[in-house]
Amino acid sequence: MNEIVVGYDASPDAAAALNWALDQARRDGRPVRLAYVFEWLTVAGWIGPGVTPGMWPDERARQQVEELVRKAAADAAATHPDLTVRGEVLDGPPALVLEECSSEAGLLVLGGRGHGGFAGLLAGSTAVSVTAHAHCPVVVVRRDTADRAGTGHVAVGVDGSEHSLLALGFAVEQAALRRVPLHVVRAWQPRREQWHLVGEQVRDAALAEQRAELDEPLRRWQESFPDVEVTVEIAAAAPAGLLIDASRNAQLMVVGTRGRGGLRGMLLGSVSQQLIQHAHCPVAVVRER
Missing domain, CATH: 3.40.50.12370 (Rossmann fold)
Incomplete structure (x- = not known):
């Protein structure tokens, strides 16, 4: 069964998206994959945890992101022992990478707002691109709607x-x-x-x-x-x-x-x-x- 992919960047909305995906996986038995898209450089400068625009990222920043995703996946697996949960860090423009991930996914779940690689997810072209071109259904979860899920x-x-x-x-x-x-x-x-x-x-x-x-x-x-x-x-x-x-x-x-x-x-x-x-x-x- 194709897995549920969660666009994850540790933002509050990404946490809400992950919780939604875990509940969905508990219903249909799919495995869950957390995907942090690591966009090294943008027009505005570097986007990443703890790094300011204009700085070039180093290996330590990459390790911090990998540890963040590893911990999120481990915590999710611990609270949902009946589910298969894994995480990975990917490089590239978020919209294109997520669209590529969707080609092998059964469902793609995104938060309504993010930071890091998903900054401004719904303010610009990323959300339009992902929802319009993904190869599987896309669910967008805002943290203020999480209690309605x-x-x-x-x-x-x-x-x-x-x-x-x-x-x-x-x-x-x-x-x-x-x-x-x-x-x-x-x-x-x-x-x-x-x-x-x-x-x-x-x-x-x-x-x-x-x-x-x-x-x-x-x-x-x-x-x-x-x-x-x-x-x-x-x-x-x-x-x-x-x-x-x-x-x-x-x-x-x-x-x-x-x-x-x-x-x-x-x-x-x-x-x-x-x-x-x-x-x-x-x-x-x-x-x-």
């Missing part, structure tokens, strides 16, 4: 696109694994110039059409997982706000990497950034392997 249902944003249907499959499997209900969310948006012109009858018909498009994929998954209770929410609303609001009572929000209609540009524009930064629970981003 064990309570509530699984929620998924579905707009009928191929990638959102992959997200639906992942979400159903997670709901079954966690033995919790699944909440399917779909945003319908008329064109901007029509927003205030859509009458109630037309709006209701459009929402019914949106619901009908979900019937077949939901039926297929419910045949495979008949014990998963499914609820559906369809609303004429902006997708980012709808998904963020839907995350309030969820333990995991799942989305695809690309979408159409209400979820178009999920990982290219503001919707994904708002969701990853403002969702009330960890967020899983799913793409085709």
Whole structure:
């Protein structure tokens, strides 16, 4: 079974990501690998533990990082003796290295903020690159959402696109694994110039059409997982706000990497950034392997 890879740099959010990954591994029996990406030099200068910008790293700095990762892996293994946990230090640009790690992983888990090699993870291009190009599902865990990771249902944003249907499959499997209900969310948006012109009858018909498009994929998954209770929410609303609001009572929000209609540009524009930064629970981003 492919392992769970955790992007780890000893930051509080990385610790939250590691805890999430360990809980997930306890559910599905996967081994866990901590990956510290050691980026020696950036435009801003050296990024590493205890080293200031402008200094060139030495072997001692590398040894400190290796000891940090070794201890984190050992502590995790001690508190989870039924799991296989290991750690390693890798060199290179974080986004590219993590994307490469994802090619052999079953799941990649990242913290929402970091230091060291993951500084500014969600402030720049790294998170967009990793979530858009990873070869496996990516879960982003912010430390302020860590307490939601064990309570509530699984929620998924579905707009009928191929990638959102992959997200639906992942979400159903997670709901079954966690033995919790699944909440399917779909945003319908008329064109901007029509927003205030859509009458109630037309709006209701459009929402019914949106619901009908979900019937077949939901039926297929419910045949495979008949014990998963499914609820559906369809609303004429902006997708980012709808998904963020839907995350309030969820333990995991799942989305695809690309979408159409209400979820178009999920990982290219503001919707994904708002969701990853403002969702009330960890967020899983799913793409085709």
